[in-house]
Amino acid sequence: MNAIVTVLIGVLALTALWACLSVRVVKQFERGVVFRFGRVRPDTFGPGLAVLLPIADRLHKVSMQIVTLPIPAQDGITRDNVTVRVDAVIYFRVVDPVRVIVDVQDYESAICQVALASLRSIIGKSELDDLLSNRERLNQGLELMMDSPAVDWGVHIDRVEIKDVVLPETMKRSMSRQAEAERERRSRVITAEGELQASEKLAQAAETMAAHPAALQLRLLQTVVEVAAEKNSTLVLPFPVELLRFLERSTPAEPEERAAYEPSVLR
Numbered sequence: 710m711n712a713i714v715t716v717l718i719g720v721l722a723l724t725a726l727w728a729c730l731s732v733r734v735v736k737q738f739e740r741g742v743v744f745r746f747g748r749v750r751p752d753t754f755g756p757g758l759a760v761l762l763p764i765a766d767r768l769h770k771v772s773m774q775i776v777t778l779p780i781p782a783q784d785g786i787t788r789d790n791v792t793v794r795v796d797a798v799i800y801f802r803v804v805d806p807v808r809v810i811v812d813v814q815d816y817e818s819a820i821c822q823v824a825l826a827s828l829r830s831i832i833g834k835s836e837l838d839d840l841l842s843n844r845e846r847l848n849q850g851l852e853l854m855m856d857s858p859a860v861d862w863g864v865h866i867d868r869v870e871i872k873d874v875v876l877p878e879t880m881k882r883s884m885s886r887q888a889e890a891e892r893e894r895r896s897r898v899i900t901a902e903g904e905l906q907a908s909e910k911l912a913q914a915a916e917t918m919a920a921h922p923a924a925l926q927l928r929l930l931q932t933v934v935e936v937a938a939e940k941n942s943t944l945v946l947p948f949p950v951e952l953l954r955f956l957e958r959s960t961p962a963e964p965e966e967r968a969a970y971e972p973s974v975l976r
Contacts, residue, residue, distance in 0.1 A: 731760055731761045731762065731763050731766075732758055732759070732760055732761070733754075733758070733759045733761060733768050734757075734758060734759070735754050735755065735756055735757060735758075735759050735770065736756060736770075737756045738772060738773050738774045739756070739770045739771065739772055739773065740753045740754065740755065740770070740771050740773055740806040741753055741754030741755075741759050741768050741769070741770055741771075742768070742769045742770075742771060742806050742807055742810045743759075743761065743766050743767070743768055743769075744766065744767045744769070745762065745765050745766050745767075746765055749807060749810070749811055751807070753806055753807065754768070769810050771803055771806035771809055771810060772803065773802060773803055773806070774802065775800055775801070775802045775867060776800070776801055776802065776817065777798060777799075777800055778798070778799045778800075778801065778817065778820060778821060778824070779796070779797075779798050779799075780796055780797040780798065780799060780821070780824045780825060780828055781796065781825070782794050782795065782796035782873075782875070783795055783796070783825060783828050783829055783832065785828075785829050785832030785833060786832070786833065787832060787833070787835055787836055787837050787840065788833065788834060788835060788836050789836045789837055791837045791876070791880060792877055792880075793832065793837065793840060793874055793875065793876060794874070794875040795828060795832055795840065795871060795873070795874050795875075796871075796872050796873055797824070797828055797851065797869060797870060797871045797872055798869070798870050798872055799820065799824050799855070799866065799868075799869050800866075800867040800868045800869075801820060801859065801864050801865060801866045801867055802864070802865055802867060803816070803863060803864055803865075804863055804864065804865045805863030806863065807863070808861075808862060808863030809862060809863040809864065812861070812862055812863065813862045813863075816862055816863075816864055819862065820855070820859060820864060823855050823858055823859070824851075824855055824869070827851055827854040827855050828851065830854065831847055831850055831851055831854070835847060837876075840871070840874050841874060844870075844871050847871060848868070848869050848870055848871060851869040851871075852866050852868065852869045855869060
């Protein structure tokens with residue numbers, strides 16, 4: 710009996726040892742790449758249990774999740790000779806775990822170095838206005854520059870974004886003065902256009918009043934009504950000369966003036 714129990718214990722121990730050496734757990738977001746005696750197996754293990762041959766197989770797990778990799782800030786000179794400091798961020802994921810393990814020693818470090826070189830290149834090819842206001846096009850250019858070598862490594866670049874552009878203090882002050890001068894120019898142009906339109910309307914109004922003298926009187930009465938509505942204690946009323954002439958023409962002559970006029974007519 711003792712011998713049988715010993716054999717059973719030995720078999721259980723060997724089974725447990727074999728399970729520890731041959732069974733692996735692959736998570737949902739991982740893929741397992743197997744090397745058998747140094748040769749890579751074309752088939753990868755998906756999520757679940759992966760059974761390996763003890764001693765013969767070696768398992769390497771590769772994450773298939775999207776990796777966020779910040780690019781350190783880089784100093785560069787734009788095409789219009791402005792010194793800037795630009796940093797960015799990359800979003801990428803593994804699409805071919807076998808090529809990532811076999812072809813590249815450290816794919817994250819390789820992607821980072823390609824991103825640094827591409828960022829410096831895009832800074833030198835762009836102008837300052839593009840870096841500040843046309844980032845979407847620059848992001849697409851960075852993505853294309855990085856995706857070309859990354860595809861050969863089994864990595865796909867999902868997105869590249871420029872996060873911040875730091876300018877020298879002297880350039881900030883120059884841009885501030887430029888923006889202030891531009892706003893001042895627009896203000897003066899708008900004021901001049903307003904004066905021009907007002908002068909044209911006033912000229913049209915003057916022509917209308919000259920053709921119709923009664924319009925001037927109506928405008929005067931309207932002004933008086935507007936001033937009186939403010940409940941002012943003093944009212945200054947201009948008396949136009951045209952109104953005096955109108956009253957002079959409409960008033961009948963005095964008797965003495967009529968008598969003096971009639972004999973001269975008879976003679």
